Structures are given as structure tokens and as C-alpha cells.
Amino acid sequence: MITPKENIPDSEHALITKAQSLAGFTLGEIAAQAGIEVPTNLLRDKGWPGLLLEHTLGATAGSKPEPDFPELGIELKTIPINRQGKPLETTFVSVAPFTGLVGVNWQNSHVKNKLKRVLWVPIVAEREMPVPDRIVGMPFLWSPSPEEEALLANDWQELIDMIVLGEVENISGKHGQVMQLRPKAANSKAKTDAFDKHGRRFKTLPRGFYLKIPFTHGLIKKYLRVG
DNA sequence: ACTTGATCATTC
DNA sequence: GAATGATCAAGT
Numbered sequence: 270m271i272t273p274k275e276n277i278p279d280s281e282h283a284l285i286t287k288a289q290s291l292a293g294f295t296l297g298e299i300a301a302q303a304g305i306e307v308p309t310n311l312l313r314d315k316g317w318p319g320l321l322l323e324h325t326l327g328a329t330a331g332s333k334p335e336p337d338f339p340e341l342g343i344e345l346k347t348i349p350i351n352r353q354g355k356p357l358e359t360t361f362v363s364v365a366p367f368t369g370l371v372g373v374n375w376q377n378s379h380v381k382n383k384l385k386r387v388l389w390v391p392i393v394a395e396r397e398m399p400v401p402d403r404i405v406g407m408p409f410l411w412s413p414s415p416e417e418e419a420l421l422a423n424d425w426q427e428l429i430d431m432i433v434l435g436e437v438e439n440i441s442g443k444h445g446q447v448m449q450l451r452p453k454a455a456n457s458k459a460k461t462d463a464f465d466k467h468g469r470r471f472k473t474l475p476r477g478f479y480l481k482i483p484f485t486h487g488l489i490k491k492y493l494r495v496g
Numbered sequence: 497a498c499t500t501g502a503t504c505a506t507t508c
Numbered sequence: 509g510a511a512t513g514a515t516c517a518a519g520t
Contacts, residue, residue, distance in 0.1 A: 279498085311515060312503095314515095316514045316515085319512090320514095333511085452500090452501055455503070468513085474501095474502095
């Protein structure tokens, strides 16, 4: 069980510095210092690395619709990588809206706002590595470059267009160059409201936007070179 | 090997 | 059910 902590960073620099001071430490070491138990595997604790880092860095705990560090406007994201620095998984961004889309555009979208400023914390987490032995890499703060934002905006528009046209069910993970739409639910029976191509309301599987691996890999390579 | 689709815990 | 945190594992 991970509970909120009170050492909230007072500045962006303090946050980055603290995050970077964790580089090289294992999840086991960080958890031990926090007095937190490490799960044997992540089968039933899929969000555990993220919660551990949130706790350690003093992020606001809980499921609030705001950044992890509200005063700083920074979102925290852990990302599993292999020893070469390549992400092992796509990165969840936010749930996709299927209704209430009138007036929604890229500029006021949840995706753009979520990705405005992200503190990425890579974790060398190859499957065969025991969870406590997984190692924190060098964290870095990222904001989308104009080029990156254009790619994201293009994909967002393509996917939202399909949703607006009532083609939610025809969207697969193959759509999108750098960002895809995939299931995001407790299970395949979960349902949420959407509209079909005739404008009729119906129930469908909730989905979320995910950043594809080549995109996040690019961010890591870029920030590794530059520092 | 890699991606897409499915799933797990917790809180509100 | 929806939002937070993601990874698992079947399919290609």
C-alpha cells in the first residue's frame, strides 16, 4: 500500500534534481527507503512503479483530473525500457472522449494538456529482471517540439474524426503514426456511451490514447544525447 | 519479435 | 463507471 507523502517539491528544478538523484538506484532500494513492500511481479500491481515514483517525488496521490504536480503543471510518467533505452510498452495518455465532442479541438484537448510538460522517468525493466532489481534511468523533463506536437495533433484529429463520424468500432491500434487508440478498461465487458454512424447512442468499450513506442523511443534518444 | 487487444488495483 | 497508475499476454 502506497500512501501520500508530504515532501512536495517547491520548484521545477527541485523536482528534476530529486528525480535525477534517483538514477541508478533500483526499485527495491527506493521502495526500502520509503518503507514500501515490493510486489513479486506486476501481474496484480501494474501501476506499482508509477505509484512508487509518485510517492518518492511527492506527487499528489489519488485519481484527480489534474497534473501530478499541479503547482508546476508537470505530469509524471514512468516508462519501462530495455538496456538499450528502448521502451518496452506504449504509454497511456488519457481516456478518449466519445461524447461531448462539440467544440473540442486539439488546442483544448485533454491529450495536448496532459503532454504539455512531462517528467519522464525511464526504468530499465526487462521482463526477466526481478521487480526489485529494476533500475531507474535518467529522468528528463519534456515538452513537445513543434514537430512532435504536429504529429500528435494529426493523429488526435484523425482519431477524433473517426469517433465523431461514429466509427469508433472501426478504430484499431494500427491507426495513428505516433499515437493510437486502444482499450482502456477493467475488462472487455466494460461499457461507455458513444454514437454510431447514424447518430444513435450505444454502448462500447472505453478506449484511451497511447503513445507508440517509436515516438517515446525518439524522446529518450533525443534527451540522452543532449542531456 | 512486436503489436494489438485485454486486463489489474485503487479511489471517488 | 470513470479516472488515476500501467503491464500482461494472445495474436500476427
